[in-house]
Amino acid sequence: VEVESAQCKQALMEAQGRNQALQEQLSVQRQILRELEQQLHESQRTSSQLRQQILVYEGEMERAQGQLEAEMQSLEEEKNRVIEEAFIRAESEMKAVHENLAGVRMNLLTLQPALRSLTCDYNCLKRQVQDFPYMLEKAITEAKQEVRAAHTKVSSANQELLRKYKREMNLRKKCHNELVRLKGNIRVLCRVRPVCAGETDAADTKNIVTFDPDDDAVLYLSNKGKLMTFELDKVFPTQATQEEVFQEVQSLVTSCIDGFNVCIFAYGQTGSGKTYTMEGVPEDPGINQRALRLLFSEVSEKKPDWDYKITVSMVEIYNETLRNLLGDNPNEKLDIKMCPDGSGQLYVPGLTEFTVESVEDINKVFDLGHMNRATACTNLNEHSSRSHALLIITVAGFNSSTGHRTSGKLNLVDLAGSERIAKSGAEGSRLREAQCINKSLSALGDVINALRSKHSHVPFRNSRLTYLLQDSLSGDSKTLMMVQVSPLESNVSESVCSLKFAQRVRTVEIGPSSSSRRQAENSSTSSSPTHDSVEQTEKQPTVT
Numbered sequence: 001v002e003v004e005s006a007q008c009k010q011a012l013m014e015a016q017g018r019n020q021a022l023q024e025q026l027s028v029q030r031q032i033l034r035e036l037e038q039q040l041h042e043s044q045r046t047s048s049q050l051r052q053q054i055l056v057y058e059g060e061m062e063r064a065q066g067q068l069e070a071e072m073q074s075l076e077e078e079k080n081r082v083i084e085e086a087f088i089r090a091e092s093e094m095k096a097v098h099e100n101l102a103g104v105r106m107n108l109l110t111l112q113p114a115l116r117s118l119t120c121d122y123n124c125l126k127r128q129v130q131d132f133p134y135m136l137e138k139a140i141t142e143a144k145q146e147v148r149a150a151h152t153k154v155s156s157a158n159q160e161l162l163r164k165y166k167r168e169m170n171l172r173k174k175c176h177n178e179l180v181r182l183k184g185n186i187r188v189l190c191r192v193r194p195v196c197a198g199e200t201d202a203a204d205t206k207n208i209v210t211f212d213p214d215d216d217a218v219l220y221l222s223n224k225g226k227l228m229t230f231e232l233d234k235v236f237p238t239q240a241t242q243e244e245v246f247q248e249v250q251s252l253v254t255s256c257i258d259g260f261n262v263c264i265f266a267y268g269q270t271g272s273g274k275t276y277t278m279e280g281v282p283e284d285p286g287i288n289q290r291a292l293r294l295l296f297s298e299v300s301e302k303k304p305d306w307d308y309k310i311t312v313s314m315v316e317i318y319n320e321t322l323r324n325l326l327g328d329n330p331n332e333k334l335d336i337k338m339c340p341d342g343s344g345q346l347y348v349p350g351l352t353e354f355t356v357e358s359v360e361d362i363n364k365v366f367d368l369g370h371m372n373r374a375t376a377c378t379n380l381n382e383h384s385s386r387s388h389a390l391l392i393i394t395v396a397g398f399n400s401s402t403g404h405r406t407s408g409k410l411n412l413v414d415l416a417g418s419e420r421i422a423k424s425g426a427e428g429s430r431l432r433e434a435q436c437i438n439k440s441l442s443a444l445g446d447v448i449n450a451l452r453s454k455h456s457h458v459p460f461r462n463s464r465l466t467y468l469l470q471d472s473l474s475g476d477s478k479t480l481m482m483v484q485v486s487p488l489e490s491n492v493s494e495s496v497c498s499l500k501f502a503q504r505v506r507t508v509e510i511g512p513s514s515s516s517r518r519q520a521e522n523s524s525t526s527s528s529p530t531h532d533s534v535e536q537t538e539k540q541p542t543v544t
C-alpha cells in the first residue's frame with residue numbers, strides 16, 4: 001500500500017499538474033473567445049454600416065443613371081441637329097463647287113487654244129535656244145571687232161587730246177609768264193590800312209592819304225602841306241577787303257602749281273598792317289591761309305591726272321638767326337647750306353616740313369608756329385615787329401599719264417618793321433636788332449633792284465633773308481612786294497620812306513632778257529659773297 005500510495009501520489013501530482021496546464025489553456029481559450037466575440041460584434045456593426053452606405057450609393061447611382069440618360073438624350077438631340085446643319089451646309093458648298101467646276105470647265109475650253117499657241121511658241125523658242133550658241137559666238141566676234149575698232153579710235157583720240165593738252169598747258173604757262181612779264185616779274189603793290197578804333201581821339205591822327213578815283217595805281221600823301229604823288233603797280237585803299245587783296249595775288253599763288261617759285265613780301269613800318277595782310281584775323285584770314293585754301297582747291301581740280309603734295313615750313317629770322325618754328329626745339333638755330341649734289345640749290349638742314357591736306361592741317365601748323373614763336377620771347381608783339389616770319393609752301397606735282405613732274409615754292413614773308421630808330425634811342429640789344437633789320441631789308445632792296453635792273457651780280461648772300469630766298473627770287477621766279485602804309489599824320493615820315501622805297505624798286509629799268517638774266521644769276525650763285533654795287537641809301541630807308 002505504501003508503494004501504491006507513493007505511486008498514487010505521483011500520479012495525483014501529475015494529474016494536478018496536467019489539470020493546472022489545462023486550466024491555464026482554458027483561461028487562454030476563454031480570453032481568445034472573448035476577443036473573437038468582440039471582433040464579431042464589431043464586424044457586425046461595420047457590416048450594418050456598410051449595408052447602409054450601400055443603400056446610399058445605390059440611391060446615388062440611380063440618380064446618376066437618371067442624369068446620364070437625360071444627358072445622353074440631349075446629346076442625341078444635339079448630334080441630330082448638328083448632322084442636319086452640316087448636311088445643309090455641305091449641300092450648299094457642293095452646289096458652289098459644282099458651279100466652280102462648271103466655270104473651270106469653261107476656262108479649260110478657252111485655255112486650250114492658248115495652250116496650243118504657247119506650245120507653238122515654246123517649240124519656236126526651243127529652236128532659237130538651240131541656235132543661240134552659234135548666234136552668240138557670232139555676236140561676240142562682231143562686238144570684239146567693234147570694241148577693237150573703237151579702242152583704236154579712242155586711243156588715237158586720246159593721244160591727240162594728250163598732245164593738245166600738253167600744248168595747251170605749255171601755252172597756258174607761256175601766257176601766264178607773258179602776263180606776269182607784262183606786269184613785271186617783280187610787282188609792287190601798296191595797301192593803306194584804315195584808321196583803327198582808339199586812334200581817332202589822339203593827336204596827329206589826321207588822315208593824310210588820298211586816292212585817285214580814276215587810277216588805282218596812284219596814291220597821294222599830304223606831307224607838311226605838300227601833296228606827294230606815288231605811282232605803284234596797284235594801290236589798295238583803306239576799305240579794300242582781304243578777298244580783294246588776295247584776288248590780285250592769286251595768279252602768283254597758282255603759278256607755283258605750274259612749278260614757279262614765288263615770293264610775296266609784306267613791307268612797312270610796325271603797325272602798318274603787314275601781319276593783317278599776311279595772316280589776317282581768324283574771322284577774315286589773310287594771304288597765308290587763303291593761298292593754301294586756293295592751292296588745295298586747284299590741285300583737287302587737277303585730279304586724277306595730277307597728284308600733288310603740299311608741304312609747309314615756318315621760319316623766323318631774328319638778328320640774322322634762322323629759327324625752325326615747326327620743330328621740336330623752337331630755340332634750335334638753322335643754317336643755310338649749298339646742296340652737295342652740285343646743283344647750286346640751297347637747303348636748310350633740319351628744317352621741319354609738314355604735309356598739309358586740309359584746312360584743319362593748316363590751322364594746326366599755324367598754331368604750332370605761333371606757339372613756338374611765342375615760346376622764345378617775352379613780348380611777342382614787340383618780337384614779331386623785330387623779326388621776319390616766313391611761311392614756305394612747296395607744291396610738288398606728278399602727272400601719272402605723262403610722267404611729268406613739277407615743283408614750285410611759295411614764300412610768304414611778313415617782314416620786320418621797317419621804321420628808323422633815332423640814333424640816340426638805340427643801344428645794346430635794340431641797336432643790334434635795328435642793325436640786323438637794316439641789313440636784311442637793305443639786302444632785300446638791293447636784290448630786288450639788281451634783279452629788276454638785270455645786274456650781272458645779285459647780292460643774295462648779304463643777308464640770311466635773301467640767301468634763304470635765293471632760289472625763289474632768281475630765274476623765272478615771281479616776286480610781289482606789298483608795301484603797307486599807315487594813313488595817320490603821325491606816321492607820315494615812315495610812310496614817305498616806305499613809299500619812296502616801293503617806288504624806287506618799281507621804277508628800276510628793265511634790263512636784258514630773262515635768259516641772259518638767268519645766266520647772270522647762275523654765275524652769281526656760284527660766286528663768293530660780294531657787296532652790291534647799287535646804292536643802298538638810294539633805295540632803302542635807313543635803320544640805325
Ligand SMILES: Nc1ncnc2c1ncn2[C@@H]1O[C@H](COP(=O)(O)OP(=O)(O)OP(=O)(O)O)[C@@H](O)[C@H]1O
Pocket residue numbers: 192193194196238268269270271272273274275276277381384385386416417484
Ligand atoms: N586792312 C586792315 N583792316 C582792318 N584792320 C587792320 C588792317 N590793317 C591793319 N589793321 C589793324 O591794325 C593793327 C596793326 O596791324 P598789324 O599788326 O598787322 O601791323 P604790322 O605791320 O604787322 O605790325 P608789326 O610790325 O608790329 O607786326 C592791328 O590791330 C590790325 O588788326
